[in-house]
Amino acid sequence: MKGRGRKKKSTCDCAELKEWAALYVEGEVSEEIRQQLLFHIQTCSNCAHLVRSLKRTVHYCQIEPGWDVPQNAHERLWQSLKKLLDQG
Amino acid sequence: MPESKSLQVAVPGLPVPDEELVRRAQKGNLEAFEELVRRYERKVYNIAYRLLGNEDDATEALQDTFLRAFRFIPKFGFKSSFYTWLYRIATNVSLTRLRRRKKKSEIVSLDAPVPESEDLKFDIPDTRQTPQEAFEQKRLREKLDKAVNQLPEEYRAVVVLRDLEGLSNEEVARILKLSVPAVKSRLHRGRLALRERLAKFI
Numbered sequence: 216m217k218g219r220g221r222k223k224k225s226t227c228d229c230a231e232l233k234e235w236a237a238l239y240v241e242g243e244v245s246e247e248i249r250q251q252l253l254f255h256i257q258t259c260s261n262c263a264h265l266v267r268s269l270k271r272t273v274h275y276c277q278i279e280p281g282w283d284v285p286q287n288a289h290e291r292l293w294q295s296l297k298k299l300l301d302q303g
Numbered sequence: 304m305p306e307s308k309s310l311q312v313a314v315p316g317l318p319v320p321d322e323e324l325v326r327r328a329q330k331g332n333l334e335a336f337e338e339l340v341r342r343y344e345r346k347v348y349n350i351a352y353r354l355l356g357n358e359d360d361a362t363e364a365l366q367d368t369f370l371r372a373f374r375f376i377p378k379f380g381f382k383s384s385f386y387t388w389l390y391r392i393a394t395n396v397s398l399t400r401l402r403r404r405k406k407k408s409e410i411v412s413l414d415a416p417v418p419e420s421e422d423l424k425f426d427i428p429d430t431r432q433t434p435q436e437a438f439e440q441k442r443l444r445e446k447l448d449k450a451v452n453q454l455p456e457e458y459r460a461v462v463v464l465r466d467l468e469g470l471s472n473e474e475v476a477r478i479l480k481l482s483v484p485a486v487k488s489r490l491h492r493g494r495l496a497l498r499e500r501l502a503k504f505i
Contacts, residue, residue, distance in 0.1 A: 216387070218394070230422070233495070235493050235497060236491075236495070237487075237490065237491035237495070238487075238491070240494075241461070268498050268502040268505075269494060269498045270503050271501065271502075271505050272494065272497055272498040272505065273466060273494055275443075275447070276462070276466035276467050277466055277469065278448070279347070279444065279447060279467060280354060281349040281467070282348065282349060282356050282444070283345065284344055284345055284348045284365070285358060285362070287362070288358070288361065288362035288365055289337075289344065291362060291366060292340070292344065292362075292365055292366050292369060293340075295366050295369075295370060296337070296369060296370070296373070297342065298335045299370060299373060300336075300337075300373075
């Protein structure tokens with residue numbers, strides 16, 4: 216962790232925020248770092264936007280249901296398997 | 304499915320757990336293997352499609368994965384869940400295909416046609432949505448696929464397995480043979496890169 220052993224900081228800079236953003240989104244940062252990030256976000260609209268859109272991106276990926284298997288891919292798979300299973 | 308992994312025995316009325324199907328398949332029960340294919344065909348296809356970025360390669364990888372799984376299932380030692388083992392095969396098959404394709408394209412790239420980024424290959428209407436909603440979802444999904452496909456390979460596999468397929472950091476680490484901190488670090492970089500490409504659409 217950056218700053219370990221030094222005097223406690225009240226905020227962080229933009230580069231540090233970018234470094235911590237993913238863990239922050241996951242809720243995995245320490246309370247001290249969380250407070251620094253929150254303080255920074257309140258004063259920096261660019262970083263506030265970064266965190267918001269990062270959250271949205273991760274959330275979208277997590278709820279995205281994915282594709283159904285196309286019919287031809289499904290049929291080819293089962294044909295190959297049937298051939299293999301028939302061989303024993 | 305992952306939810307059933309804690310069940311160790313078949314319970315009437317509940318789906319037979321993966322582990323039980325694997326044991327039956329190891330004893331030569333072909334129907335048990337077919338059931339495993341039915342359960343994971345869609346997941347494996349999506350891993351392959353998102354790593355490879357096109358339907359033809361994903362179709363080939365889907366076949367390869369299950370043919371390999373069939374061949375090696377007698378050796379499955381229950382040290383991990385079945386699906387972690389299967390996803391590792393799917394990921395390895397897909398990444399091998401991706402690297403082979405890259406090598407080939409490096410040789411012929413000067414004359415290779417530019418891929419059609421807006422190619423509408425899929426038309427799978429979801430009856431729960433209005434046509435407009437289905438169209439929007441499909442459009443967004445294509446943007447996502449394109450953005451994932453532009454990620455560097457080392458970030459792509461982590462983002463696909465962790466965020467799109469919903470595995471834990473520990474499972475992704477086992478599949479990719481990485482440490483958990485390495486998974487977290489790649490995930491972080493991958494998510495930031497994906498955000499840059501998707502922020503204006505979502």
